[in-house]
Amino acid sequence: MSRVLGSVRAKAAAGATAVVALALIAAGTAVLLVLSSRLQDQAGLQAQVAAREVASQIATGTAYDKLDLPDGDEHPVVVADEQGRVLAAGEEVRAVDGKPVGGAKPGAGSAGARGPGDDDDDDDDGVQLKPGEVDDDVDYRDGTANVDGTVADYRFAVLEAKDTHGAQVTVRAGSALSPERDAVGSVRTAMLIGLPLLLVVVAGVTWLMTRRALRPVEGIRGEMAAITASTDLSRRVPVPASQDEVGRLARTTNETLAALESSVERQRRFVADASHELRSPIASLRTQLEVGVAHPELLDVPGAVEDTVRLQRLAADLLLLARLDAGERPADARVGLAAMVREESSQRVADRVPVQIGELAGGEVAGSRSQLGRVLGNLLDNAQRHAESSVRVAVVRDGEWVVLRVEDDGPGVPEDDRERIFERFVRLDDARARDDGGAGLGLAIARDVAERHGGSLAVRTGSVFELRLPVAG
Known part of the structure; x- marks a missing residue:
């Protein structure tokens, strides 16, 4: 049994650990996805701010060679015209998405140099801007930039603007994604280190709690084993105070x-x-x-x-x-109590007191004809032993019940003994001869048969025995 309990503890600990592991993996994945998305949005917002600052300078008439561009390693910026020629680029910015910016310096103009404006996505998408305006719509893209020979991933914000002369340009500013990836990597590493430790704690706590919870079961098992070995059925298992x-x-x-x-x-x-x-x-x-x-x-x-x-x-x-x-079930035959009373009465010609037949109402019950006949015979035998001059039997209907009544004019059963007489081998008159009193089994058998037929047998008054059985069907 201890092996079984140990197995239960192991299964409970393993199950709880598996559930917690699945929950933590799902929660950790969700946290990493949300964190990555938020950090990307933050990088995009920083890139948008840098792009709008440059676009605002262009819209207010600042010459391309006078633009105040952020450091290339922090926010690489490229300004291109509608033909894709780089008009200005951040310091040390050499290429964007693998396309060189022509080594342009702020305001260099570098006619003919191809830049990010070569992408179809950077072409004029139909937005009609007035001179000195900046487009409100911002397009976000992930890409790479070569800054001073170092290639890294960036989140780019791309928007359109027109200078004071009506020339439309595309401003592309980036924000490094390495901080976002470093943060996500740090969180992932912390989760990979903390998850096994947490699972070990969960498994240990579950093991200890299950062991504590099953301790009363072990006490019950031990006491049951002792009862089985001693065959002392008066012993009882310990009952814990908990109501579980x-x-x-x-x-x-x-x-x-x-x-x-x-x-x-x-x-x-x-x-x-x-x-x-x-x-x-x-x-x-x-x-x-x-x-x-x-x-x-x-x-x-x-x-x-x-x-x-x-x-x-x-x-x-x-x-x-x-x-x-032994639990033998009665047969499922249809039995008419009225016919059974007439048949039984006709065969009792040698009784000390003649049996009088009263009302015989119709109605069948389901059960064993022989066992119900045994009940009627036992009730009549009991009445014959105690009657002075009269024994009467009747069958009546009471709703969904068929009631068989047997009564005699004897002294009756004392009220305190009306349940005791249905116990086995019980005789109220201990002084009478055994031959006259029987073995004390008749009424016990009659009640057992009645209960197994779904009915009841009781003493309603001092000398009236009433058998109630449900109507068949």
Whole structure:
């Protein structure tokens, strides 16, 4: 069992670690994507600011050779006309996207040198600007720039402007992406270092918490093993104070042990009582047979037959109780109680008190004809033993129930004993002879059969027994 618990702890720790790992990977990926996007947007904004500063100078009439351009390594800037000739370029800017800027200095003009304006994307896209205006629309592109022999990636902002003479130019300013990539790389490295450490912590904490949570289960297992070894069903497993699933498991286990103890005790009493009841007719029968062997003329054949019949009935009762205790389901036949009452009454011609038949209402019930007939016979036998001059049986309808009533004019059952009489081997009159009182199994069998047919059997008044069964179908 400890191996099973260890496996449960390992599975819980592994499962929790896997879930946390997936969650952290998803969250880390989302953080890196958002961080990269934000840093790119920031780089684009810086490039836009640099491009607008240069475009504003051009729009206000500053000569190209007088433009105040930012340092090339910080924000590489290239100004080209509509034909793609570089009019101005940042200091030390040698090429953009692999295309040389012609070594132009601010204001150099470098006619014929091809620059970024060669791209179709940099051509005039139909925007009509007035002299001295700067286009509000900005186009962002990723590319490379060669600054003083060093090639790096940049985020470029491209916009259009017209100088005071009406010449339209394209201003392209970049912002380095290396800080963004360095920041993303640093965060990624921190995540790669921190993620395994965090997963180790999660696995350890989950292992310890699962071990603590399963400790009561181990206590329950140990106590159950001790109970099994000792066969002492009076022992109970420890119940933790928590109101969780483990606590409910412990309480349910104790309830099961209590039911099992009660069942075993009931079985022991049943075996003891059955042995006691069987001992008397067997001993009597053996005595008569031994006397008959020694003195044939003294053999009481009628007495021997009576003891044999009594023994046969007791064995049949015990066998039926055993089948009922084993959970045998009754047959699903349709039984008419009124017809069953008429048939049973017609066969009881030798009863001490004649059976009177009252109302016999229609209505069928589902179940075993033989078992229900046994119930009726046991109720009539009980009434015959206690009646003074009258036994009456009737069948009535009560909504969705068929009710069989058997009553006699005897002294009745005391109120305190109306449930006790349905226990096995119980006789209220201990002084009466066994031959007259029976073994005390008839009413117990009758109630068990009634309950297994979905009904009930009870004493409604002192001498009225009422069997209630649901109408079939």
